[in-house]
Amino acid sequence: MKSFVLVSAFRVGVLLQLTVSVVVLAVAVIVGPALAWRAGMDAGSLLIATVGVIGHAAAGFINAASLWPRQVSPALIMRTVGLAVVLGHGLFFGALGFIGIGTASLPAGVGGSIVAVILDSAIVLVAAIAGALIAAAPPRRRRSESRRYALWVRVIGPRNETPSL
Amino acid sequence: MTPTYPAPRLVLFVCVALITIAGLSLATGRDLGHQMTLDVCSTSGHCGNFPDSPPVCAYFGRDRVVAQESFIFAQQRAGAGTRLIQFGDDSAELIVGAEKGQKGAVYSFAHWQDAQRWVMDEYSDLGDVISAAAGPTGSPVREGYREALQLLGLDHEIDIEASTGVRIFDDALLPGATGALRGAEGEAVSEVTVVVPFDAASDQLLELTHSMGFWDVFSYTIELDSDLQPVSLTFSGPAADGWSLQSLRAPSEAEFRKAEDRPLLGAAQSEIYIRSFTLDLQREANAALYRDMFSMEPIRQVSAAAPLLSADERLAPAERRRLYEQMRERIRDDAVALEVVHGLTTADGNEDAIQQAAHGLMLRSGPVAVPATRLVDARTADLSVAGSQLDPLMTCEPDSAAKVSGS
Numbered sequence: 001m002k003s004f005v006l007v008s009a010f011r012v013g014v015l016l017q018l019t020v021s022v023v024v025l026a027v028a029v030i031v032g033p034a035l036a037w038r039a040g041m042d043a044g045s046l047l048i049a050t051v052g053v054i055g056h057a058a059a060g061f062i063n064a065a066s067l068w069p070r071q072v073s074p075a076l077i078m079r080t081v082g083l084a085v086v087l088g089h090g091l092f093f094g095a096l097g098f099i100g101i102g103t104a105s106l107p108a109g110v111g112g113s114i115v116a117v118i119l120d121s122a123i124v125l126v127a128a129i130a131g132a133l134i135a136a137a138p139p140r141r142r143r144s145e146s147r148r149y150a151l152w153v154r155v156i157g158p159r160n161e162t163p164s165l
Numbered sequence: 166m167t168p169t170y171p172a173p174r175l176v177l178f179v180c181v182a183l184i185t186i187a188g189l190s191l192a193t194g195r196d197l198g199h200q201m202t203l204d205v206c207s208t209s210g211h212c213g214n215f216p217d218s219p220p221v222c223a224y225f226g227r228d229r230v231v232a233q234e235s236f237i238f239a240q241q242r243a244g245a246g247t248r249l250i251q252f253g254d255d256s257a258e259l260i261v262g263a264e265k266g267q268k269g270a271v272y273s274f275a276h277w278q279d280a281q282r283w284v285m286d287e288y289s290d291l292g293d294v295i296s297a298a299a300g301p302t303g304s305p306v307r308e309g310y311r312e313a314l315q316l317l318g319l320d321h322e323i324d325i326e327a328s329t330g331v332r333i334f335d336d337a338l339l340p341g342a343t344g345a346l347r348g349a350e351g352e353a354v355s356e357v358t359v360v361v362p363f364d365a366a367s368d369q370l371l372e373l374t375h376s377m378g379f380w381d382v383f384s385y386t387i388e389l390d391s392d393l394q395p396v397s398l399t400f401s402g403p404a405a406d407g408w409s410l411q412s413l414r415a416p417s418e419a420e421f422r423k424a425e426d427r428p429l430l431g432a433a434q435s436e437i438y439i440r441s442f443t444l445d446l447q448r449e450a451n452a453a454l455y456r457d458m459f460s461m462e463p464i465r466q467v468s469a470a471a472p473l474l475s476a477d478e479r480l481a482p483a484e485r486r487r488l489y490e491q492m493r494e495r496i497r498d499d500a501v502a503l504e505v506v507h508g509l510t511t512a513d514g515n516e517d518a519i520q521q522a523a524h525g526l527m528l529r530s531g532p533v534a535v536p537a538t539r540l541v542d543a544r545t546a547d548l549s550v551a552g553s554q555l556d557p558l559m560t561c562e563p564d565s566a567a568k569v570s571g572s
Contacts, residue, residue, distance in 0.1 A: 012176065019180040019187075025298040025310070026187035030194045032294035033285065034201040041290055045297035052298050062176070093299035099312045100305030113305045120300025 005080040009067055013081055016059035017088020017128070024052040025092075053127045056085055060128030065135040077132055085128035090121050191310070192319050199282050202291065227501060227547045236505050236558075237526055241537035243284040250529055251277045253543070253558075259284060263331040263345065264532055270327035271347065271530065283325060286311070329355060331530045332467035338478045339365040345530040346464070346471045353393055357471040358386040358528050367477050373489040374400075377496065378408030378440050380429045381520075384527035387446075387459065387472050395446040395472065398455055400496070403523040404430040404438035404504065410546065410554065413497050429519070437507040437519055437538060439526045442500040442548075451495055458488050502546045504555055507538035 028048045036044030060081045067077045097117040101110055190197075236253045243249035248260040256273070257280035263269030274280035286292060295307040330349030337344045337359045344359035362382045363371060374383045379402030386399040405427040430438040444451045458476040463469075476488055507526060509518060518536045525535030544555035 015177065015180045019183050021298075022184050022187040022191070025295070025306070026190040026194060028295045028298035029191060029310070030198040030201065032297070033198055033291040034205040036291045036294040037202055037205050041294065044294045045303075046301070048294055048297040049301040052300065089299070093304060093306055096306045096309030096313060097299060097304040098309070100307065100309030102312075116302040117299075117304045119302040120304050123300050123302070 003076075005083050006067065006072060006076055009063060010080045010084050013059070013063040013084025014088045016063055017056060017085045018092060019088075020052070020055035020059045021089050021092040024048070024055055025096075027051070053124060056089060056124040057127040057131035057134075059088070060085060060131030061135045062131075063128075064132035068136045074136075078129060081128050081132040082125055085125055086121060089124045093117070094121060192314070192317070195286075195314075199285055202285065203281075227549070236503055236543055237507075237529060237538075237540070239510075239537070239539045240522075240525055240529075240535065241510070242534070244287070244290070247284070248525070248535065249280060249284055251280075253540075257281075258529075260331060260530060261327070263333060263530060264534075265333045265335065267333070268350065269331035269333070269530075270349075271329045271331055272325060273328040332469065333531060334464050334466040337464060338462060338473050338475060341365040343528070343531070344464075344473075345528055346467065346469060347530055348469070350468065353391060354389060354469055354471045355391075356386065356388050356530070357473070358384055358530060359473060360384040360524060360528050360531075361474075367482065367485060369482060369485040369489050370474075370477050372486075373493055374402065375405075376413055376493050377402065377442055378405050378412060379403065380405035380427065382524075382527075385474060389472070393461075395452065395455055395459075397443055398446055398451070398459075399441050399443040401439055401441035401527045403520075404440045406430040408440075410502065410548075413493070413548075431506060432516065432519055435509055435519065436541060437509070437523050437526065439505050439507070439523060441503045441505075442496045443503070444495060444500050448499065451499060454488070454491050454495055458492065497548060500548045502548055502555060504544045505540060506542040508541045510537040510539050 032044060032048055035047065038044075039047065063081050063084060064077050067080070094117055097113070097120075101113045101117075238251040238253055240248060240250045243259060246262050246264075248263070250258045250260065252258070255277060256275055257277040258274070259272040259280055261270045261272065272280070272283070274283065292307050293303070295310060296303050296305065299306045327349075329347050329352070331345055331347055332350075333343070333345050335341075335343040339359075339361055342359050342361045342365055344357060346354050346358075347356040348354040360382060361370075361384065363374070366374065366383075377383070377400055379400075381403060383400060383402035386397075386401065388396040388399075390396050406429070407427050408430075444455075446452045446455050458474060459472045460475040460479075461470050462473040462475060464471055464473075476485055480488070505526075507522065509522060521534075522536045522538045525531065526538065543558040545558050546553045546555045
């Protein structure tokens, strides 16, 4: 029977996405208000949100990068990365968002806040999938010459490794 | 079989380390974030809703003690529907939702820094940037994060409760008079303030207000103890030009009349001068006169009873004149006089802004929509001391401030 996701990659993906979620929130809590003071509310929020979305895309990229060369089916990679970001983002921010909905008097109202939580999850899902797709493109230079690939091997592992079956 | 995914240990280690560090930062980092925001605004030289420290001086003498507790150092809009007031004794109050027809709340803080932090957490839009961490659409992550901290016992700030309520009313015995009383519904009233335009006052009352050097409008504030016994009575008002303590000590009919035509002091410099005179109602002579002039009256708009100036409405002119003359004498002989000068910090210095700011300085529990002001100068005098003059209050040495803070 075929697996819905690649379990070992999925675990790592959840960990990566959760890391991005927690780190971005910590940055927003500590630096966010000062940033908003300096740059303005809209610019500060946009910057934090952009960092978050790019972070989830990068996590998706790292998660998928070593799967593409192993002849793993694209659908399996997408499902693995997609479910990982849904859990890594949703378990953290979704939980906080729903706690917030239950406790605060929100300007957007409960319905609007639920929609916002779902939309945020959808946006980071798209970003992570985009990151996974970008990872499908091989490095342009020969691997032996590429500094990026050397770093890649240190962090992710070699791309031409034969997948174990 | 599906392929396995050998995750490098470095990735796992980095992720676990980052989650640990970030998690600790989330649990304890709000103080750091608060401090960073203050540093940024201090560096830029403009902290907007987050005011500078008021001067904490050594308060010796009856006049200084009264001034310490009563004078407003700064007032500003801290967030939507809120007004933050700093007092001269380092304390602060946040008035929330105090508009006519609404039940407002007063949050009291012993130190203005606590109020500042609470304002940032509760009412500043700055914190909304935290929600952007989840994405651009504004999920209520900020609220959820704070609630989670509270559930984990890591946040005590959210537990702060209103110290009392505020209710706004108008036409309090005198048409056009507006007021505010402190005390939540069902609780005893602890303070009432009524602002009376000169148009609503009798000629005899105008004579009294002119003798105190007020301009166009004045207020009276009565502080009550838990048994509804009066503790103090304060008359306040924008300062008319050309007045001095001598006008109170040696008045003449001609001088009273002339005061009506005097200009508003400080208007040309966009400054607000507020004079106030506080009588201790625990002294029998003051209390006896208070009982003749004021009486407990029902205020239907706010479903409460509070002491109001009833003499102007209920007594004959001759009787009023006698009482008000006695009141002038009590003020002359026993009051603590305070004259504060405020500058507008945000609004243009037009007459409307000055009058609104003055209204806010008189009615400190009142409407939240008043221009932001900051103290420029303050002088006090204990009128029970023969020959006393208004002496500067703002002459605090840094050393004395440190001693007071440390004591």
